[in-house]
Amino acid sequence: MLLRTKLFGETHEFADVKEVLAKANEEKSGDQQAGIAARSAAERVAARLVLAEIPLGVIRQNPAVPYDEDEVTRVIDDAVNETVFGEITGWTVGDFREWLLADTTTGDMIRRVSTALTGEMVAGVTKLMSNLDLIHAAGKIRVSAHCQNTIGLPGTLASRNQPNHPTDSVDGIRATIYEGLAYGSGDRVIGINPSDDSVGSVSRLLEMTYDVIQRWQIPTQNCLLAHVTTQMEAMRRGAPVGLVFQSLAGSQKAMEAFGVSVAMMDEAYAMAQKYCWTAGPNYMYFETGQGTALSADAHYGADQLVMEARIYGMAKRWKPFQVNTVVGFIGPEYLYDSVQITRAGLEDHFMGKLTGISMGCDACYTNHAKATQNDIENLAVLLSAAGCNYFMGVPMGDDAMLSYQCTSYHDAPSLRQTLGLRPLPEFEGWMEDLGLIKDGRLTARAGDASFFLQR
Template sequence: MRLKTSLFGQTYVFSSVKEVLAKANEEKSGDKLAGVAAETVTERIAAKEILSNLTLEDIFNNPSVPYDEDEVTKLIYDDLNMTIYNEIKDWTVSELREWILDENTDNEMIKRVSRGLTSEMIAAVTKIMSNLDLVLGGQKIIVTAHCNTTIGESGTLAFRLQPNHTTDNLDGIMVSLMEGFSYGAGDAVLGLNPVIDTVESVGNVLKMFDEFKRKWEIPTQTCVLAHVTTQMEAIKKGAPTDLMFQSIAGSQKGNEAFGFTLDTLREAQELMERYSTATGPNYFYFETGQGSELSSDAHHGADQVTMEARCYGLARHFKPFLVNTVVGFIGPEYLYDSKQVTRAGLEDHFMGKLHGLPMGVDACYTNHMKADQNDIENLAVLLAMAGCNYFMAIPAGDDIMLNYQCTGYHEAHSLRSVSGKRPIKEFEKWMEKMGLIKDGKLTERAGDASIFMK
């Protein structure tokens, strides 16, 4: 295994595969904060050269967090299809990249090989891809999942309707969700981020969502994005729940900082299989985001792209219905500006898809970042072309509860139009029945929330 190279008369020597992975990463403020980033552009190129020539077996033998010290590593390795891994272990990272991008390599071939890839291998190939490579690679991978409807089918683009409210006022939430549905958002999920993480409050919102969905016969799924333990207690008390949510990290320590272990998720899975109000069989909704492990000192000296990839290795074990990266939410400490956010969004989408996940992206930014709405719309267009399964939809793209900006209700139809995609099939039929859309175009009735008050 070679960890040394010479460029422009200078020799670069790296101490480990973990260091090569970190320094091959595109520039990220979070990696600089962690002290693992390449110090110069030339050092980054040197790391990429070495990484591209490492074999998949080299990476297999050097996980970022040791197997016997971390339950996420253990889960990723125990889930690996060793027959497939042994077929490809002699490939270099560069050969894996060329194979994925080869126009003779199709969706089914990629999905099969992905079962023999660890998360670090997927992070590695991502680091030697350009932005266009990530768009092309992501677009080739079609991943579907089913809760009440099917997400990810070719030619569709879905949206999570996110009617957040500063006090979880039920009337305020109701107005936002009515408007969102009237614009054609909500086919991925009707999902609220709660202010009040109590069993009673979460249960009240879930009941309201379920009643509205049933009254208007909306083909979608519902979720309140409270802590997994709060949702579990709400379900035990009879709250109707289609999806179980949890934010996840790429290490055991990171997940413990989020207040759960893998056993917690296994218990939640068993509970959902018994009590979920959805058809299934996919009952989980996971969110991730580059930098979360560093924020809890749980990154184990690894870079944020590698740790993000490990989130997806965890997620695929539980066969979720939805996964999305909240790409610009943590702030400039981890992704400084629009260039870094754009790169991270494309990386995360591609890595999620290569893990076999139904991947969405919250194309977003915070007000103290060097980014604006045009930057996020640019990212959303790139991701729509890359085959992103779904985006967020928030009133005017401004989340008054979480204090961040992302894609709004109006962007749903615009992004579908520019990408030539449609809502989830059953949802589009419902929109036609409601008079919101005809022949793929919004009617004058679209955006009129009062249709639900008559």
């Protein structure tokens, strides 16, 4: 294999597809930390020139981790639709970009091609796309899913009610849920990151959230973002689980760092279908984020965009209700500043949709990254324009447990009212019945948690 180009008279040569992909990536501190990033801006573009000429079939033959060594690679490759793949195997990555952007290419056509894509192909084309390319192409693709309600319909924007509490106080979490509901946050899920991962504590919070949902007849689902083994044990003991959660990573070794495997997730998925109280058929909730494989020393010399795309390819196996990238959570050693966080958010959202999963984003940052609340508000607007399924809702964007900042309870209604978007339809009907929203706008009653003390 010969992979080289001239650029401004200088020859740039690359050893293999993995190196081309890594060096073609937008600048990320994680790739620099791994020692695989382009050494100059010119080399980055040279890698893209070469990448644009590589056929998709060759990308498939060169996964980040060999098929025989890695179950994530196997899950993705085994799921490829060979008929559709046969139609696109000769397309170059550059052809693929232009096909995605063409006015004659519809969302349905893209969804069909999604059945033949591996993570490396998805990441490859993403590297050739500008930010507005990513927004425009993602905007064409709608991926809808159903659990107790319907996510991902055109014109909707959902919000996870994320009522975390530093010590898992049932009263404190319930109060925070009320605050969020009063702003119209919670249509996608009432989802808690527990501080205590024990089965007893997790079950107690599942009971409480289920009780709130039943008492107020809320068309939504609950979820406790504990380790999947904890949730499985809670289900065995009869706790009311709405969605089953797990963080995923892009290689078998990185999955092991999270204490999970494909077989374990298969078992969890089967249990979800057997025990969840919700209607389904989509029961799973996954979180991801660029850099997790590297942080577990399980990236195999591949860049963080490739490893992220592989997660989406694997996640499709369990037909998730929702997947989101927790884009700025991991810290400055992977995404240094607001430029990198914004780019990664747009990339991940596009890649998830291109893979064919219901995709949202935890637009967020930590206090040691060079970013502010303004930056993630910007990202939320960009992603809303791209048709993002959902964001997080946290009191004033300040998570009381996880020590990071993300979007506020205020932001979903602000984005909806600014951009003409609506809550999920079942949930909007529920808010209208309670008099919290009218014609897509919050009413005078909204924003008052004590409204929910009335039942």
